[in-house]
Amino acid sequence: MAVLLRRLAGHVARGFVMILVVTTISFLIIRSVPGDPLAARYQKLVEQGMAPDAAQRAVEALYGFTPKGGLWEQYLDYMGGLAHLDLGQSLSVPGAGVSTVLFSAAKWTVIPVLAGTLLSFLVGVVMGVYAAIKRTGVLGDLLAISGSLLHGVPQYVLALLLGAIFTTLVPILPAGGTADIMIDPGFTADYIGSLVQHATLPVVTYALAGYGGWILAMKSSVVTVLGDDFILAAELRGMKRSIVFRYLARNAILPLFTILALSLGLLFGGAIFIERIFNYPGLGLMLIDSINNRDYSLMGGAFLLITTAVVVANIAADLLYTVIDPRVRSGGEAA
Amino acid sequence: MAPEQSPPGVRIRGLTVVYRTPAGELPAVSGVDLDLAPGTITGVVGESGSGKSTLALSLLNAVQPPGRIAAGSVEIDGLGDVVALGGEGLRRARGRHVGYVFQAAQNSLNPLKTVGKQVLDLGRSHGVENPRGLLADARDLLGRMGLDGARVLDSYQHELSGGMRQRVGIMLALVLNARLVVLDEPTTALDMITQATILRIVREVHAERGLTTLVITHDLGVVAEVADRLAVMYGGRVAEQGPTREVLAEPRHPYTRGLLGAIPRLVGDIGEAHALPGRPPTLADIPADGCVFRERCPLRMDVCETGRPPVVVSVSRSAACHAVRDDDGGRPAVAAATGEEQA
Numbered sequence: 129m130a131v132l133l134r135r136l137a138g139h140v141a142r143g144f145v146m147i148l149v150v151t152t153i154s155f156l157i158i159r160s161v162p163g164d165p166l167a168a169r170y171q172k173l174v175e176q177g178m179a180p181d182a183a184q185r186a187v188e189a190l191y192g193f194t195p196k197g198g199l200w201e202q203y204l205d206y207m208g209g210l211a212h213l214d215l216g217q218s219l220s221v222p223g224a225g226v227s228t229v230l231f232s233a234a235k236w237t238v239i240p241v242l243a244g245t246l247l248s249f250l251v252g253v254v255m256g257v258y259a260a261i262k263r264t265g266v267l268g269d270l271l272a273i274s275g276s277l278l279h280g281v282p283q284y285v286l287a288l289l290l291g292a293i294f295t296t297l298v299p300i301l302p303a304g305g306t307a308d309i310m311i312d313p314g315f316t317a318d319y320i321g322s323l324v325q326h327a328t329l330p331v332v333t334y335a336l337a338g339y340g341g342w343i344l345a346m347k348s349s350v351v352t353v354l355g356d357d358f359i360l361a362a363e364l365r366g367m368k369r370s371i372v373f374r375y376l377a378r379n380a381i382l383p384l385f386t387i388l389a390l391s392l393g394l395l396f397g398g399a400i401f402i403e404r405i406f407n408y409p410g411l412g413l414m415l416i417d418s419i420n421n422r423d424y425s426l427m428g429g430a431f432l433l434i435t436t437a438v439v440v441a442n443i444a445a446d447l448l449y450t451v452i453d454p455r456v457r458s459g460g461e462a463a
Numbered sequence: 464m465a466p467e468q469s470p471p472g473v474r475i476r477g478l479t480v481v482y483r484t485p486a487g488e489l490p491a492v493s494g495v496d497l498d499l500a501p502g503t504i505t506g507v508v509g510e511s512g513s514g515k516s517t518l519a520l521s522l523l524n525a526v527q528p529p530g531r532i533a534a535g536s537v538e539i540d541g542l543g544d545v546v547a548l549g550g551e552g553l554r555r556a557r558g559r560h561v562g563y564v565f566q567a568a569q570n571s572l573n574p575l576k577t578v579g580k581q582v583l584d585l586g587r588s589h590g591v592e593n594p595r596g597l598l599a600d601a602r603d604l605l606g607r608m609g610l611d612g613a614r615v616l617d618s619y620q621h622e623l624s625g626g627m628r629q630r631v632g633i634m635l636a637l638v639l640n641a642r643l644v645v646l647d648e649p650t651t652a653l654d655m656i657t658q659a660t661i662l663r664i665v666r667e668v669h670a671e672r673g674l675t676t677l678v679i680t681h682d683l684g685v686v687a688e689v690a691d692r693l694a695v696m697y698g699g700r701v702a703e704q705g706p707t708r709e710v711l712a713e714p715r716h717p718y719t720r721g722l723l724g725a726i727p728r729l730v731g732d733i734g735e736a737h738a739l740p741g742r743p744p745t746l747a748d749i750p751a752d753g754c755v756f757r758e759r760c761p762l763r764m765d766v767c768e769t770g771r772p773p774v775v776v777s778v779s780r781s782a783a784c785h786a787v788r789d790d791d792g793g794r795p796a797v798a799a800a801t802g803e804e805q806a
Contacts, residue, residue, distance in 0.1 A: 357565060358572055369554075
């Protein structure tokens with residue numbers, strides 16, 4: 129337990145520094161992007177025939193603020209706000225805080241991507257074990273080939289393909305959006321059914337896109353462990369097949385947990401292509417919009433969210449390892 | 464679960480094990496006859512690739528693919544012909560009747576489980592009704608071998624030294640009261656002190672529990688230390704066998720003589736030790752006909768090219784060599800005249 133806490137403390141400290149550095153860098157990068165949203169708005173109003181003074185006031189009224197000071201002051205301002213968990217105001221969604229925008233988009237990313245990742249993990253791992261054990265047979269080969277194939281096809285191709293099949297050729301699924309707009313949102317069977325229906329294509333795409341990697345990783349991991357002495361030793365000691373299988377599976381899945389934890393961290397990055405193709409208003413789509421709209425604060429917030437998620441996932445992966453692998457656990461004690 | 468009255472004997476007859484290779488099925492062990500007398504320690508000595516480990520695995524009918532037992536039988540008292548066993552029957556025999564101890568350098572334990580948990584898994588696999596009793600037995604066995612049993616049962620593999628792991632391996636082979644124990648290279652990769660300890664333990668445990676033991680090794684010293692009988696393997700065949708003392712004191716097969724001649728002595732000139740010329744055959748270049756040792760043999764004759772050497776038996780010993788004659792007391796006929804200078 130003490131080991132765990134000491135590790136955790138170290139990780140949190142390092143993670144904090146990491147987040148600070150990334151935030152600073154992304155702040156600088158975003159500020160050096162050409163373009164000024166307020167100026168652009170002002171320009172637009174003037175072009176529409178508004179008097180310059182009135183336009184200036186309208187812009188100020190719309191956003192509720194105008195940036196003041198130089199780069200350094202803005203930076204201090206921004207970091208000060210972050211210290212109070214204030215991510216600032218969105219520029220493209222007037223009047224809304226960045227955190228509000230982020231969280232409303234996050235739910236459309238996190239839940240489907242999480243579902244897709246876990247689904248592909250489960251199916252891929254089970255199939256990977258099977259492909260490894262039957263690696264000399266036809267079925268094992270087919271499974272491995274299916275893995276390589278799906279692993280090689282880009283996500284967006286899969287998305288377009290599935291979209292074409294299930295919305296055009298066999299139109300049984302909706303082409304985009306999160307739910308039927310004719311149904312009132314609420315905790316009703318109709319609405320939830322519609323949500324599930326709309327989420328099916330994105331989730332299946334995530335799952336298929338991930339599946340290939342999992343099956344290949346699991347297969348090679350199982351083959352490696354199969355060659356380990358302790359598996360033969362267990363067999364020669366007359367261990368039951370089920371017990372030998374558990375030894376095999378637990379040892380083989382170990383390295384995959386790290387990949388899983390890391391991929392869960394990346395899930396906040398959103399799946400830009402898939403969300404765009406299925407017009408799913410998640411973080412990926414939001415990020416594109418914020419870039420198109422020069423919404424600096426929303427961009428900064430999105431980057432911060434992604435960074436934090438990745439750092440947290442890293443910490444979680446390491447702590448998970450400490451729990452499930454005794455070698456790592458006592459390694460910390462001995463050192 | 465009382466142990467049987469007497470330790471089991473083993474009779475290996477005409478054992479042939481082949482490995483499937485791109486060049487066809489090649490024999491790693493061919494036509495081996497070997498008896499393990501009840502209650503004795505038999506040592507099998509050979510270089511890498513001599514087929515000794517394959518022979519050891521055959522005792523559990525556990526030759527790994529692409530290898531398979533192509534012919535012969537391994538008759539174990541109380542178990543029957545192991546080669547004919549399969550499925551659940553074979554699984555139950557492993558561990559319960561025949562204990563197998565892995566080479567110390569191999570990691571024979573699941574790295575994610577404590578030793579104690581693996582003892583319990585073993586008990587569960589063999590339908591042991593009293594797991595606590597089994598753990599107590601394991602603790603006693605480890606204690607007998609000079610370890611802190613309770614602590615070792617609570618340890619993971621990575622927390623144990625090589626010598627400790629080897630004792631854990633011996634414990635796991637014996638804890639179900641197997642009376643036939645196969646030790647594959649029990650001292651390889653251990654330091655000298657630990658080697659001596661392990662060999663002492665093997666001897667003592669063998670005597671105390673009334674076992675029949677087979678020790679596979681490349682080290683004649685190990686065999687001299689523990690074995691009652693000795694079999695020398697070369698190229699998948701038994702070159703010579705007999706009581707350890709007699710074979711080491713008066714080797715008949717030119718290969719055994721060569722092996723003994725290659726050992727440096729503590730006293731005397733290092734130059735007196737002569738390595739055998741050439742290299743042992745690999746699976747691919749084992750000669751199909753004639754004597755497998757002829758390429759390196761100082762006594763090579765024409766007949767060695769074509770005829771498989773006859774097994775010359777005298778009293779309790781046998782040697783497979785054309786040059787060994789039965790009638791003059793089993794001495795190599797040529798060696799008596801010229802063999803010594805050649806060495």
